[in-house]
Amino acid sequence: MKTTGILTTAMFSLAFAGTSLAQMDVEDQIEARQAAYQFMSWNMGKIKAQAVDEEVEFNAQQIMAAANAIAATANxxxxxxxxxxxxxxxxDDTRLKPEFFEQPEKARExxxxxxxEANKLQEVAANGDKAAIAEQFAAVGKSCKACHDNFRAD
Ligand code: HEC
Structure with a gap:
């Protein structure tokens, strides 16, 4: 009986998640993805300030937290x-180019x-080596830019 209860709950949650996703309208999708990118950008900025520009004192814990947040968002x-x-x-209110849907292979790539690259940054950040973090930060930045160059309007 107990197992059935848990199963029912799990199935209900799944069904609920499916429904809420399906019901998310276009405006909400646009707002959520813009917020996700803003959030990643904020975390990228923290890593840049500490590991690349060195204008803020290096703090391995903070870098790791930022890298974890970026990887979690990416995944x-x-x-x-x-x-x-x-x-x-x-x-309205979006800069997503239609090419994103016209070139699905490129979008996937x-x-x-x-x-x-985001997952790799998370790994590298866990090791706390500043030079390696700076290098992988650049790799992530390039991967952000590659998508913007292809699919985000100026
Ligand atoms: C798969 C493609 C893709 C990747 C990868 C990507 N972006 Fe973007 N980004 C976009 C698109 C498309 C938009 C425009 C979204 C919209 O207006 O609906 C955008 C918008 C943004 C914005 C503006 C958000 C706003 O408020 O309008 C920022 C900042 C940003 N991206 C930063 C980043 C950073 C930093 C990374 C990497 C850590 C990144 N993006 C990775 C496609 C991408």
Missing amino acids: SGLGALYSPDSSMDKA VGGNFVR
Whole structure:
């Protein structure tokens, strides 16, 4: 009986998650993805200030927290915030180019690279080596830019 209860709860939560995703309208998707990028950008800025520009004292704990936040966001399934009617030719207040849906292989490639580099940054940050962190920070930055160059309007 107990197991059934837990199972039912799990199934209900799953069904609920599915429903809420399906119901997320285009405006909410756009807001959520912009917020996700802003949040990653904030965390990238912290790493840059400490490991690259060295204008803020290096703090391995803070760098690790920032890298974890970026990796978690990258792995959170951002693709769900990209419904085909959310590009700038169809929706307001977005800079997503329609090319994102016209070149799905390229979109997968730049998205995959980004997740890989973000995961690697998380690994490197856990080791606390400043030079290695600076190097991997640059690699992540490049992967952000690759997507922007292809799919984000100026
Ligand atoms: C898979 C493609 C992709 C990747 C990877 C990506 N971005 Fe973006 N980014 C976009 C798109 C598309 C937009 C525009 C979103 C919109 O307006 O709907 C955007 C918007 C932004 C914005 C502006 C958000 C706003 O408020 O309008 C910032 C800041 C940003 N990205 C930073 C980053 C950083 C930092 C990274 C890497 C850590 C990154 N992005 C990785 C595609 C990407």
